[in-house]
Amino acid sequence: MSQTPKQSAERPVPTSADVARLAGVSRATVSYVLNNTSAVRISEPTRRRVHEAAEELGYVPHAAARSLRAGHTRTVLLPTAHVPVGPLYSRFFKELQWALRRLDYTVVQYGSLGLEGDEAARAWAELRPVAVVSLGEVALTAHGVEVLKRSGAKAVITLGPEHVDGAHSLVMDQREIGGCAATHLIGRGCRSIGVVLPEEPGLELFSRPRLVGATEAATRTGARIEPLPLSYDEESATALAARWRQLGLDAVYAYNDEYAMLLMRALQDAGIDVPRETAVVGADDLLLGKLLRPRLSTVRIDLVTGQRLAELVDRVVRDPGAEPEPHDLMGARAVHRESS
Numbered sequence: 066m067s068q069t070p071k072q073s074a075e076r077p078v079p080t081s082a083d084v085a086r087l088a089g090v091s092r093a094t095v096s097y098v099l100n101n102t103s104a105v106r107i108s109e110p111t112r113r114r115v116h117e118a119a120e121e122l123g124y125v126p127h128a129a130a131r132s133l134r135a136g137h138t139r140t141v142l143l144p145t146a147h148v149p150v151g152p153l154y155s156r157f158f159k160e161l162q163w164a165l166r167r168l169d170y171t172v173v174q175y176g177s178l179g180l181e182g183d184e185a186a187r188a189w190a191e192l193r194p195v196a197v198v199s200l201g202e203v204a205l206t207a208h209g210v211e212v213l214k215r216s217g218a219k220a221v222i223t224l225g226p227e228h229v230d231g232a233h234s235l236v237m238d239q240r241e242i243g244g245c246a247a248t249h250l251i252g253r254g255c256r257s258i259g260v261v262l263p264e265e266p267g268l269e270l271f272s273r274p275r276l277v278g279a280t281e282a283a284t285r286t287g288a289r290i291e292p293l294p295l296s297y298d299e300e301s302a303t304a305l306a307a308r309w310r311q312l313g314l315d316a317v318y319a320y321n322d323e324y325a326m327l328l329m330r331a332l333q334d335a336g337i338d339v340p341r342e343t344a345v346v347g348a349d350d351l352l353l354g355k356l357l358r359p360r361l362s363t364v365r366i367d368l369v370t371g372q373r374l375a376e377l378v379d380r381v382v383r384d385p386g387a388e389p390e391p392h393d394l395m396g397a398r399a400v401h402r403e404s405s
Contacts (some may be wrong), residue, residue, distance in 0.1 A: 079122040088118035095119075099126050104299035105385035141170045141320045142187070150379055153349045153366060160371025161198070164285070168379050170196070190216035196378050199223045199232075207231050217235075222374075233381055233389050235374070239271050240278030244317035245345045245364050245388060247279035249399035251286050255316035257346055258283060259293045261324050275348075281316055297326060302331035302396045304371040308339055316342065316405070320349035321356045322363055329361070329404065344405035348397075359403030371383075 074363065081099075085092045090111060097105045098115040119125075143162070162172045173192065180188055186209030189197055199205050207230035210221045214231070221232040228234040250258050260279050262272045278293060283290045291314060295301050297349055309332060319325035325347030329339055337361060339345050347354060347363045354361035381387060 072187050073234070079124040081124070081126075082116065082120030083122055084124050085116045087122065088114040090115060090289070100313060107344045126288045131303065134314035138193055138195050139170050140192065141165050141195045141198060142189050142192060142316050143172055143174050143198050144189070144200060145176050152351060153368070157368050157371055158200075161374050162371070164375030165371045165378065168375055170363065170378070182206055183212065185209070186212045189213060190218070191196065193217050196222065196382055198374070198378065199225075205229050205232065219385035220315045220378055222378060222381070224269075231389055233377065235369070239274035240281070242348050242366060243275030243280075243318065244362050245278075245283035245397040245399050246275075246284040246348065247288070248363070249401065250316040250318065250344055250366075250405060251288050253316075253344055253401075253405050255288070257291065257316070259312065259314045259317040260361070260404045261293050261317065261319040261328065262294045263320055263324060268320075275318075275320065296318075296329065297327065299327070302327045303334070304347045306331035306335040306337065309335065309343070315342070316346070317343060318346050318348075322351040322361060323359055325404075326354065326365070327379045328358060329357070335385045340405050342402070346399070346405050350400055355402070356405075362402045362405035363400050364397050365400050 068344075069090055081092050081095045084099075088095065088111075094107060094111065095115055098107055160189050165172050170241060175189060175192070182204055186205060187307045190213050193216055194213075197213055197220070199222070204225075205221075205223055205378070210229060210231035213221050222235060223229045223232045224237055228236065233373060245301060247258055247260075247362045258279065260276050262269070262276060276290070278291045282288075288311060289310060295305055305328065317325075317328065319328050325345055329345045330340055332343060332345070337343055345361065347361055348366060350363045350365040
């Protein structure tokens with residue numbers, strides 16, 4: 066009994082020549098259509114035939130070959146976050162990725178856990194990205210920026226608390242958030258203010274500067290600041306609430322809205338009236354904070370839009386010789402509600 070030979074698992078990879086033959090056009094036309102070349106006019110029926118042929122064959126352009134022709138990739142490297150960022154920052158990063166995609170960039174998220182400084186820069190450089198947007202968790206140096214540029218990166222953009230030589234630096238001064246929260250509470254008559262410091266790994270990148278900002282605001286007015294380590298779980302919040310009256314605090318800035326909601330619930334369960342005994346302020350202005358009773362006072366953080374950051378990436382890629390400059394990435398303002 067004869068058997069049908071097994072089809073080889075090694076199927077030939079379709080090429081642009083295969084697409085051209087099936088669509089009845091030249092390879093140049095295939096390249097123009099699939100690379101969205103605007104300098105050459107291609108009729109809509111021809112574009113449709115090329116796309117249909119590519120779809121039927123399962124053909125996708127070879128990124129490395131396209132990069133060789135262009136002299137650079139269209140890859141923007143975005144190191145993944147090591148820390149649990151909140152909804153505000155997650156929304157910002159998603160918007161950035163969508164905006165870059167609309168500008169025809171490929172966003173590659175790089176797992177940089179365990180990499181620091183120049184070591185991280187060398188690892189990123191191996192992928193030859195046209196741009197790197199570093200989110201501030203890796204402390205890039207001027208040497209690391211130079212390594213990336215020598216590997217072909219036309220744009221190196223950092224998001225962090227301070228300027229990095231050689232990069233376009235988007236400054237996110239977290240001190241402003243803590244200072245804004247403390248100033249609001251002091252203006253409400255509070256004089257002994259707790260500042261929550263999340264114990265989750267990595268969040269000190271944000272929480273420590275916020276504590277500094279709150280302390281600076283309190284120092285100017287003679288108010289007292291009490292750092293309060295807190296894990297994001299009910300047990301930790303309950304334990305802190307149990308000793309609250311011993312601390313002698315009349316207010317708390319709870320890092321962000323999520324920690325504020327956690328702590329406020331624990332304080333209420335312990336019989337502590339909010340805001341009569343203790344005023345509570347969060348940050349990020351999440352919708353859920355408006356649904357609480359009392360409604361949560363917060364610090365609204367006005368981040369630059371992901372669209373604006375994507376446009377900056379594109380502008381620097383097109384003009385890599387432009388002088389690197391710092392940009393102010395965010396502002397902060399208190400929103401007074403019932404909890405303070």
